[in-house]
Amino acid sequence: MPELPEVETVVRGLAQRVAGDVIQSVWLGEKPQTFKSPPPVIAATLEGARIRSVRRMGKHIVFDLEHNSRGAAHWIVHLGMTGRMLVSPPEAGLEKHTHAIARLASGRELRFVDPRRFGRLSVVQDFTTVGVEPLEISFEQFAPLFRKRNTPIKSALLNQKLLRGVGNIYADESLFRAAIRPRRRAASLSRTELRRLYNAVRQVLRKAIAAGGSSISDYVDVEGAPGSFHFQHHVYGRAGEPCLRCRALIKRIVVAGRGTHYCPKCQK
DNA sequence: ACTATGTCCTGCGAGC
DNA sequence: TGCTCGCAGGACATAG
Numbered sequence: 001m002p003e004l005p006e007v008e009t010v011v012r013g014l015a016q017r018v019a020g021d022v023i024q025s026v027w028l029g030e031k032p033q034t035f036k037s038p039p040p041v042i043a044a045t046l047e048g049a050r051i052r053s054v055r056r057m058g059k060h061i062v063f064d065l066e067h068n069s070r071g072a073a074h075w076i077v078h079l080g081m082t083g084r085m086l087v088s089p090p091e092a093g094l095e096k097h098t099h100a101i102a103r104l105a106s107g108r109e110l111r112f113v114d115p116r117r118f119g120r121l122s123v124v125q126d127f128t129t130v131g132v133e134p135l136e137i138s139f140e141q142f143a144p145l146f147r148k149r150n151t152p153i154k155s156a157l158l159n160q161k162l163l164r165g166v167g168n169i170y171a172d173e174s175l176f177r178a179a180i181r182p183r184r185r186a187a188s189l190s191r192t193e194l195r196r197l198y199n200a201v202r203q204v205l206r207k208a209i210a211a212g213g214s215s216i217s218d219y220v221d222v223e224g225a226p227g228s229f230h231f232q233h234h235v236y237g238r239a240g241e242p243c244l245r246c247r248a249l250i251k252r253i254v255v256a257g258r259g260t261h262y263c264p265k266c267q268k
Numbered sequence: 269a270c271t272a273t274g275t276c277c278t279g280c281g282a283g284c
Numbered sequence: 285t286g287c288t289c290g291c292a293g294g295a296c297a298t299a300g
Contacts (some may be wrong), residue, residue, distance in 0.1 A: 033276080059294080081293055082278080116277050118294060151271060160295080168293065216292095218279090231294065257273070258293065260274085 002079040004134070004165030005208035005229065006219050007059050010085055013222035014054040014061070014110075017087045022050045022105040023065075029099040036076075036122035045073050045123040046102055057129055058164030061085065065123075074127045080118025083170035085163065085220045086111045115218070134201050142198045143158045153189060154182035155256040157201070166201065168258045169214055169236045174201040181267045182253070182260045189192040207232065235261040 026043045035042060049065040063075035077085060088109050100112040100121060145162045156162060157171040175182050177200035180193055213219060213227030220226050234244050239252035239261055247264035
């Protein structure tokens, strides 16, 4: 599922391939929940716009648009669980569950495909979010996020209003590397543990970006290629298998309604 | 102001 | 083989 490293990979691919291109026309599908802005507004905002830049904010893809007659705007794409943003030649066969197509002046197409339909498209004048980028903050900014929070640390890591971009896989992998149990109350973490967690989150995210993300669900980059970080997972999806550090069996529990994987011996 | 839980949605694999 | 059923989860609504 697309979390920060997967979205970062997609954004880098998009920035390379479609920055500077112009959206000539747009087709939008019939599934209303895909669109957070009214489809006519999305179409009118995209058509004729030049893509100035593509960047990532948390798990959001932000297309910065410049329109001769309408001024600046932003096209926001959230991939949800199974969303894919593909750069395709027009002759490529249409995948099932294609919900939006933007035809570019260069002849290629930007296609949004999303079987499970948790993904969302919108256009806004200003895009702001709460929460901070884990790869852009210091430890002194990180530690206070968890102070006074009585929720499990795993839930806190998933809370996009605190840190943005960490999802289920990287929460579990970070907690393993920090040797902290997912159900520990956030406020109970010592400064030493928070320091370990800060380092672990950043290391896991950086390594995952370097590997092009994890391809667990149907995540692929803009050209349809999978990432490879799932080969470096220590706990996620390894329930019942031996811990790579101590050989104890990895456990699976449910925290915040999410499958949660940890080593009962290494994580305290 | 927090925190917990239910809901959305389709594909896939287990089980019979 | 072919069917049913349960599970996967990001964000948001709602309730406590």
